[in-house]
Amino acid sequence: MQLHPRHAWTVTPREAVSLQHDLRGEIDTARTLPLAEVRLVAGVDVSVKNGMSRAAVVVTRLPDFAIVETVLATRPTPFPYVPGLLSFREGPVLEEAFSRLASAPDVFIFDGMGIAHPRRIGIASHMGLWLEKPTIGCGKTLLVGQFGPLGPEKGATAPLVDKGETIGVALRTRERVSPVFISPGHRIDLASAVAVTLAATTRFRLPEPIRFAHAAAGTL
Incomplete structure (x- = not known):
């Protein structure tokens, strides 16, 4: 799969924050992605x-979730754990994995x-610039922001x-x-995400493609 790298990954935490500020203005969260056009997730x-x-990276087919392709990549972790800078820790190994994809997913869920x-450019947004494809962030724990009452039923937002x-x-x-x-990453709006x-x-609780990817990544 063709990628569109925007910078080198060998940076300090201070330089990483500066890059996030520089890149955030390029993130597109206004594009509608009709569900009828989504075949590979x-x-x-x-x-x-x-x-x-x-x-x-596990590519699945909607609506039956058949696995089309699984790609793995392993390499030394190049960046310390710093909240808000996850993409600089995981970006290099993801770049390698994405480069090995033979299929062309319609959307990526991270x-x-x-x-x-905090700076509006989490890993799904940051790597979305590399992919130039619709990307979605699906976080299990709250990083930033607040939300009000939420109904108990599936689909409540x-x-x-x-x-x-x-x-x-x-x-x-x-x-x-x-x-x-859930938040837009890049090239997708919130409703579509x-x-x-x-x-x-x-x-x-988690989308099937993420569950498959989690199982494939395993524990080192």
Whole structure:
């Protein structure tokens, strides 16, 4: 798969923050992605242990979730754990994995954040610039923002708001189970991101493509 790298990964945390500020203005969260046009959905996850990172990208087909392709990449972890700078820790190994893809997913769902990020450029947004494809952030824990009451039923949403800006939603993907936090990554709007996530979710809390990617990344 052709990628569009924007910078080198060998940077300091201070330089990483500066890059995030520079790149955030290029993130596109205004494009509608009709669900009828989505056939291949990729789940993206990275496992990190003992200084090594393993990326997994699993491409699935809607609506039956048949696995079309699984790509793995493993390499030393190049960046320390710093909240808000996850993409600099996982980006290099993801870049390697993405470069090996033979298929062309219509959308990528990341185990991580899109614009629901202090500087509005989480890993789904950042790597979306590399992919130039629609990307969605699906976080298991809240990174930034607040949300109000959320109904108990599957599909219930509540706006996720930070500093007066709606940056995503808390989404109930299973009845009476803790929500996930959905935000646009790049080249997709919030409503489309929610619709794709729900279409990719069955009886579990996490979308099927992310579950497959998590299993494929495993533990090092």
